[in-house]
Amino acid sequence: DTGVSQNPRHKITKRGQNVTFRCDPISEHNRLYWYRQTLGQGPEFLTYFQNEAQLEKSRLLSDRFSAERPKGSFSTLEIQRTEQGDSAMYLCASSPPTATEAFFGQGTRLTVV
Amino acid sequence: SQKIEQNSEALNIQEGKTATLTCNYTNYSPAYLQWYRQDPGRGPVFLLLIRENEKEKRKERLKVTFDTTLKQSLFHITASQPADSATYLCALARYGGSQGNLIFGKGTKLSVKP
Numbered sequence: 001d002t003g004v005s006q007n008p009r010h011k012i013t014k015r016g017q018n019v020t021f022r023c024d025p026i027s028e029h030n031r032l033y034w035y036r037q038t039l040g041q042g043p044e045f046l047t048y049f050q051n052e053a054q055l056e057k058s059r060l061l062s063d064r065f066s067a068e069r070p071k072g073s074f075s076t077l078e079i080q081r082t083e084q085g086d087s088a089m090y091l092c093a094s095s096p097p098t099a100t101e102a103f104f105g106q107g108t109r110l111t112v113v
Numbered sequence: 114s115q116k117i118e119q120n121s122e123a124l125n126i127q128e129g130k131t132a133t134l135t136c137n138y139t140n141y142s143p144a145y146l147q148w149y150r151q152d153p154g155r156g157p158v159f160l161l162l163i164r165e166n167e168k169e170k171r172k173e174r175l176k177v178t179f180d181t182t183l184k185q186s187l188f189h190i191t192a193s194q195p196a197d198s199a200t201y202l203c204a205l206a207r208y209g210g211s212q213g214n215l216i217f218g219k220g221t222k223l224s225v226k227p
């Protein structure tokens with residue numbers, strides 16, 4: 001296990017379509033986070049899981065966005081009815097129970113055309 | 114609301130010099146502050162964390178200071194190398210949020226010329 005894995009790395013979709021991204025955290029990391037990053041900006045927090053429980057959601061996470069982490073392992077982020085404004089890099093990060101720093105994946109770059 | 118600002122979008126320096134990046138924050142007193150490095154098309158990589166009761170932290174050629182009175186952190190890279198060229202992000206935990214609910218600055222893009 002070499003790090004946080006995200007798939008796909010790139011996704012191009014038409015406006016109105018649904019997309020789903022997957023994140024596999026570092027094993028034994030019980031905390032998992034999703035962030036979104038647009039060009040020239042820092043990452044923006046979207047949501048946080050501790051094990052399988054979704055404990056925090058940003059107001060950025062509209063009702064078109066849903067995230068799950070069944071069984072506290074991998075996580076999925078789904079965007080329904082995509083809009084051009086959803087185009088961004090979606091980053092997943094994980095942390096072990098005792099650490100404060102986040103270990104990020106390579107991200108999934110979404111382009112909505 | 115909490116704000117975190119990195120006052121330089123870009124910093125160009127000569128190889129061998131010391132790069133100094135600044136991070137300022139408002140409306141919050143964080144327990145710690147973190148610095149990350151991000152290369153184009155990749156996720157951020159954690160570099161250093163400094164706690165509110167620490168004035169300075171070092172790791173190899175990296176040094177971070179934390180002034181809670183000024184609400185400022187400085188990030189230094191000594192003897193800089195072209196391989197240090199990247200965007201550097203500072204981050205702090207959002208008040209009332211979990212440890213991973215981080216607020217990031219926009220980053221400073223460092224270019225080290227040979």
